[in-house]
Amino acid sequence: MTQRGAVFIGQAVVNLDFPAPDQDILPGVPWGRIEAFPSPAYWAYQVLARRLEVNAVNYKLGRTLKEEVGACLLGGHGIPAAVGLAAFNKLKDCGAFNAEPPPEGAIYEWLSQPIETGSKSVRYRFARQKSRYLSAALHKLNTEVPPTDSGRELRDWLTSIPGIGHKTASWIARNWLSANDVAILDIHILRAGLLAGFFPDNLTVERDYLKLEHLFLEFSEAMGVKASELDALIWYEMQASSSTVFSLLENFRDKPLAKLRPRSARTQNSQSGTHQTTFQF
Numbered sequence: 001m002t003q004r005g006a007v008f009i010g011q012a013v014v015n016l017d018f019p020a021p022d023q024d025i026l027p028g029v030p031w032g033r034i035e036a037f038p039s040p041a042y043w044a045y046q047v048l049a050r051r052l053e054v055n056a057v058n059y060k061l062g063r064t065l066k067e068e069v070g071a072c073l074l075g076g077h078g079i080p081a082a083v084g085l086a087a088f089n090k091l092k093d094c095g096a097f098n099a100e101p102p103p104e105g106a107i108y109e110w111l112s113q114p115i116e117t118g119s120k121s122v123r124y125r126f127a128r129q130k131s132r133y134l135s136a137a138l139h140k141l142n143t144e145v146p147p148t149d150s151g152r153e154l155r156d157w158l159t160s161i162p163g164i165g166h167k168t169a170s171w172i173a174r175n176w177l178s179a180n181d182v183a184i185l186d187i188h189i190l191r192a193g194l195l196a197g198f199f200p201d202n203l204t205v206e207r208d209y210l211k212l213e214h215l216f217l218e219f220s221e222a223m224g225v226k227a228s229e230l231d232a233l234i235w236y237e238m239q240a241s242s243s244t245v246f247s248l249l250e251n252f253r254d255k256p257l258a259k260l261r262p263r264s265a266r267t268q269n270s271q272s273g274t275h276q277t278t279f280q281f
Helices: 040-053 065-074 081-093 104-112 127-143 151-158 166-177 187-196 205-223 227-240 242-252
Strands: 003-009 012-018 024-026
Touching: 003 040, 012 040, 024 205, 040 187, 040 205, 040 227, 065 081, 065 127, 065 166, 081 104, 104 127, 151 166, 166 205, 187 205, 187 227, 187 242, 205 227, 227 242
Parallel strands: none
Antiparallel strands: 003 012
16 A cells, blocks of 8 residues: 655645555665655655755855865865855865966965854864865866766766765765766765665775665665755755654664764754755765
């Protein structure tokens, strides 16, 4: 027996039908109920409802590939989104992404200065390290032609740059090409996969990124949604639902993917409905 979800758009109601909760989306992975966070049916319903409610997301942060690489490289793990974007905008204003790349020392000097985030002035963490990585990236982009026929080709090319791993390279490729053949995997996506059953409990992103990516792409294809839509939605919902996620992970307390406790509690736990949100990593 199928299950149905409704999406209200103004005065109109659009019904969405999904397989029965006990039917498998992949071998050994049941769809679950559409209102049960974080089941496969829940994710499918949220993605499809969001398509109906809002316009397509523009993932790009920069106007050129140099800028996109800079924006993603300056953000990521350990850097709050507001600080990463403020650092990117500062370097852009300084001409870091112009035709001729600046020397590493100039990038370091700019990153070492206080950065205005809108609400306060902050110091950018890892200024020396990120200056070195960004200088190498800009030099490579200035001397080679990156492949752009697919997200995976661009991602693999980017991983040859010091400081750019699979996650950052996938983020750049997804943003720049709206690619659906790569996935941006972090602890939030890993926890979602563990809870929904489409990731095994013995893989980690550090050792097994490409294996996990394959499983994630297989899952999104079986669901009938774009990988870019799915990983953005899962990332937002999981990081916004820290307390709920941690409670669910109690059953997996001895598993590798569950070792890091979520750092912040969700302000409101939503078990149903849809969300209208702009997704940026």
